[in-house]
Amino acid sequence: MSTLNVMYSDExxxxxxxxxxxxxxxxxxxxxxIFQSLPRGTHWSAEELHEELLAQAERISLxxxxxxxxxxxxxxxxxxLELAEEHKHYELNRSPSGQHHHLICVxxxxxxxxxxxxxxxxxxxxxxxxxYHVLDCQLNLYGVCxxxxxxxx
Amino acid sequence: MSTLNVMYSDExxxxxxxxxxxxxxxxxxxxxxIFQSLPRGTHWSAEELHEELLAQAERISLxxxxxxxxxxxxxxxxxxLELAEEHKHYELNRSPSGQHHHLICVxxxxxxxxxxxxxxxxxxxxxxxxxYHVLDCQLNLYGVCxxxxxxxx
DNA sequence: CTTCCAAACGAGAATTTGTTTCATTAAGTC
DNA sequence: GACTTAATGAAACAAATTCTCGTTTGGAAG
Ligand SMILES: [Mn+2]
Ligand SMILES: [Mn+2]
Ligand SMILES: [Zn+2]
Ligand SMILES: [Zn+2]
Numbered sequence: 001m002s003t004l005n006v007m008y009s010d011e012x013x014x015x016x017x018x019x020x021x022x023x024x025x026x027x028x029x030x031x032x033x034i035f036q037s038l039p040r041g042t043h044w045s046a047e048e049l050h051e052e053l054l055a056q057a058e059r060i061s062l063x064x065x066x067x068x069x070x071x072x073x074x075x076x077x078x079x080x081l082e083l084a085e086e087h088k089h090y091e092l093n094r095s096p097s098g099q100h101h102h103l104i105c106v107x108x109x110x111x112x113x114x115x116x117x118x119x120x121x122x123x124x125x126x127x128x129x130x131x132y133h134v135l136d137c138q139l140n141l142y143g144v145c146x147x148x149x150x151x152x153x
Numbered sequence: 154m155s156t157l158n159v160m161y162s163d164e165x166x167x168x169x170x171x172x173x174x175x176x177x178x179x180x181x182x183x184x185x186x187i188f189q190s191l192p193r194g195t196h197w198s199a200e201e202l203h204e205e206l207l208a209q210a211e212r213i214s215l216x217x218x219x220x221x222x223x224x225x226x227x228x229x230x231x232x233x234l235e236l237a238e239e240h241k242h243y244e245l246n247r248s249p250s251g252q253h254h255h256l257i258c259v260x261x262x263x264x265x266x267x268x269x270x271x272x273x274x275x276x277x278x279x280x281x282x283x284x285y286h287v288l289d290c291q292l293n294l295y296g297v298c299x300x301x302x303x304x305x306x
Numbered sequence: 307c308t309t310c311c312a313a314a315c316g317a318g319a320a321t322t323t324g325t326t327t328c329a330t331t332a333a334g335t336c
Numbered sequence: 337g338a339c340t341t342a343a344t345g346a347a348a349c350a351a352a353t354t355c356t357c358g359t360t361t362g363g364a365a366g
Contacts, residue, residue: 018362018363021312021313022313022314023312023313023314023361023362023363024362024363025313025314025315025361025362027314027315028314045352046352046353047351047352059316060315060316061315061316061317062316062317062353063314063315063316063317063318063353063354063355064314064315064316066352066353066354067314067315080237082235082236082237082293083235084235086323086324086351086352087351087352087353088352088353101279103279103280103283103285105285106288112283112285114279114283116275116279118271118275119272119275119292122269122271122272122292123292123294126254126256126267126269126294127256127294127296130256130265130267130299131298131299131302132256132258132265132294132296132297132298132299133296133297133302134294134295134296135259135295135296135297136294136295136296137292137293137294137295138292138293138294138295139272139275139276139290139291139292139293140235140290140291140292140293141276141279141280141285141287141289141290141291142287142288142289142290142291143280143285143286143287143288143289144285144286144288145284145285146283146284146285149284149286171333171334174342175342175343176332176333176334176341176342176343177333177334178332178333178342178343178344180343180344181343198323199323199324200322200323212345213344213345214344214345214346215324215345215346216324216325216326216344216345216346216347217343217344217345219323219324219325220343220344239322239323239352239353239354240322240323240324241323241324307366308365308366309364309365309366310363310364310365310366311361311362311363311364312361312362312363312364313360313361313362313363314359314360314361314362315358315359315360315361316357316358316359316360317356317357317358317359318355318356318357319354319355319356319357320353320354320355320356321352321353321354321355322351322352322353322354323350323351323352323353324349324350324351324352325348325349325350325351326347326348326349326350327346327347327348327349328345328346328347328348329344329345329346330343330344330345330346331342331343331344331345332341332342332343332344333340333341333342333343334339334340334341334342335338335339335340336337336338336339336340
């Protein structure tokens with residue numbers, strides 16, 4: 001958790017997997033590479049990741065996509081986001097230094113990111129007070145973006 | 154939004170519905186009554202609400218349950234929560250005075266509530282800066298509760 | 307380098323959650 | 337009380353995710 005996950009090398013992934021009794025497979029490496037190649041602010045669903053794999057002529061099943069997303073989330077490599085659509089989104093976990101939060105337009109689903117160190121501090125304090133060990137801290141702001149405010153009828 | 158929704162009376166619900174061209178039905182009233190009767194900290198899925206209705210011998214279809222949850226969320230009577238399960242949860246909206254956030258155990262799904270005025274302040278500031286009109290501000294802390302930390306193997 | 311075994315894989319069935327359709331009912335208006 | 341249209345219930349449908357199971361393969365051990 002203290003290293004920047006963007007720098008994950010093949011060897012580091014293999015190490016971290018094997019340490020947990022898990023295996024380093026071409027599928028897992030490929031999926032990590034894809035996330036590392038995405039621009040910041042990209043939040044992909046399992047389906048979107050699968051489509052990209054197909055586009056790159058990688059034959060990785062949807063089952064494996066879902067399995068890998070779960071494992072990498074548990075490992076702290078990815079972050080699973082519950083934004084306001086009917087499916088989950090994933091992004092590279094940039095914590096702690098690059099941690100950020102999300103502003104979601106409930107009309108057009110546009111998502112903006114923003115950094116705010118104060119939130120994580122508040123979250124950490126609250127969790128401590130209740131004896132919880134914090135894994136992730138997500139502030140979601142649901143609202144209406146400027147564009148959607150204008151095209152109101 | 155300035156009134157405490159817990160006090161919603163039959164007449165207030167009818168008023169607010171009719172003002173929007175919607176109708177005051179026995180089903181909608183019943184669902185509001187149920188949420189008002191629940192203890193704080195109860196977060197119900199559509200399915201759980203439907204089961205309670207059946208238990209009370211109310212014959213309200215699941216379609217109506219979903220429709221009502223959406224409408225009441227849009228009206229600001231209920232709050233829709235994206236906690237880390239595979240379905241949405243609903244609770245009475247107590248904003249702004251009684252607003253609160255959630256601490257979720259990723260092992261046992263236990264949920265604790267906590268109030269923290271600072272979060273909403275930070276959220277409001279960020280949203281303003283980006284021109285968004287905020288509807289809801291939700292801080293979710295994912296972690297491991299004390300019990301689950303102990304029963305670690 | 308070969309053997310072995312559990313972990314991981316792919317394919318597809320199954321499940322869960324939520325939405326849509328449509329004929330019927332009933333709320334609100336005059 | 338009659339009219340209009342929103343709301344309802346039942347059931348079909350759809351999307352997202354999980355499960356099952358036979359096959360493949362990573363990696364440890366010899
Ligand atoms: Mn993000
Ligand atoms: Mn709550
Ligand atoms: Zn928008
Ligand atoms: Zn727990």
